[in-house]
Amino acid sequence: MFTGLIEHLGNVSSIYQDDTGCTLVISDSASILDDCHVGDSIAVNGACLTVTEFDAQKDGGWFKVWLANETLQRTDLGERTVGDQVNLERAMGAHVRFGGHFVQAHVDGTATLIERSDDGDSQRLTFELPEPTATLPSLLPYIIPKGYVTIDGASLTITGVDDAKRRFSIMLIQHTQEKITLSKKPIGAKVNIEVDMVGKYVEKSVVAALGGGGTEGLRSLIEKVVADVLVKKGIA
Incomplete structure (x- = not known):
């Protein structure tokens, strides 16, 4: 279980892909590896992945994860390239204050960033969901104004919904812009979406x-x- 509060931005340093899936190596991650063990869960851009290998000292700290084909189909992780930044969050500890919302890090699908506008120090972002299919039904029934949505692993509040256009909007305050990758993504970029499991x-x-x-x-x-x-x- 996760909170949707991003702890750190790591960098994709290596990608190995074949017909069975893909291995990612995430570097510059020492700050979240001090209590890491092989088999632990780390949310990478909102997808719960299992650490298969790690070194907390070398190259600023790195860890390796395996992406099955299901994960590649449901998320944007298959489109990451070497040098990309990714949002990272360790699984929630029982002793920590709960600040976001209940996030499983089981990505439901993707959306496309279609609009960005400034509102003082904040940014307003609008996303469009894809046409529903038999394997990926519409996520719109779970997206409501002032409800929660997880975008690339970040817990955010929905500010507006347009069901007819399959669109919804959120706002990023300045602090959040500095802590996650979303404020840097270009128009047309895909993002990972997890709707509120409640x-x-x-x-x-x-x-x-x-x-x-x-x-x-x-x-x-x-x-x-x-x-x-x-x-x-x-x-x-």
């Missing part, structure tokens, strides 16, 4: 309560309630 649990609970029928289940429930009311009033 919304997913609520949706599943409601669908289950409706008999698993989704929209049709809700329609059936409404029709039953209306029919019961009409019977009680002697209309039907």
Whole structure:
């Protein structure tokens, strides 16, 4: 489990890719490796990855992670190049103050940065979600104004939503701009999105309560309630 509060910016120093997946080496990461062990989880741009090897001393501290094809399909990590900065966060410790929101670092999909504007010292950013597919359904039902969204691993508050255009907006204060990579990404760049897991649990609970029928289940429930009311009033 993570908080969405980025601890450090690391640098991609090596990439090894084949048909089975991809290995990334992240350097300049000594500050988050002081308590590291092989097998630990580190969120890289919002994706929970397992440390397979590390050295806290050499090259400013580096660690190695493996990306399966599922991760490459769901995230933008397959598009990273040597020299790119990435957001890093260690798994949350039980003793620390909880400051962001509950983040699993299980990326749901990607979005595209389409607009950036200044608002005093802050930046307003707008993103567009892709057309939904059978394998990657729409994330819009889980994105609500003033709700949480995780973008490249950073816990951020949604400031606006346009369902018709599949777009949503966030704001970065100056402090956040300096701590994460998002403020430096160009228009057209992809970002990793994880929606608030609470919304997913609520949706599943409601669908289950409706008999698993989704929209049709809700329609059936409404029709039953209306029919019961009409019977009680002697209309039907």
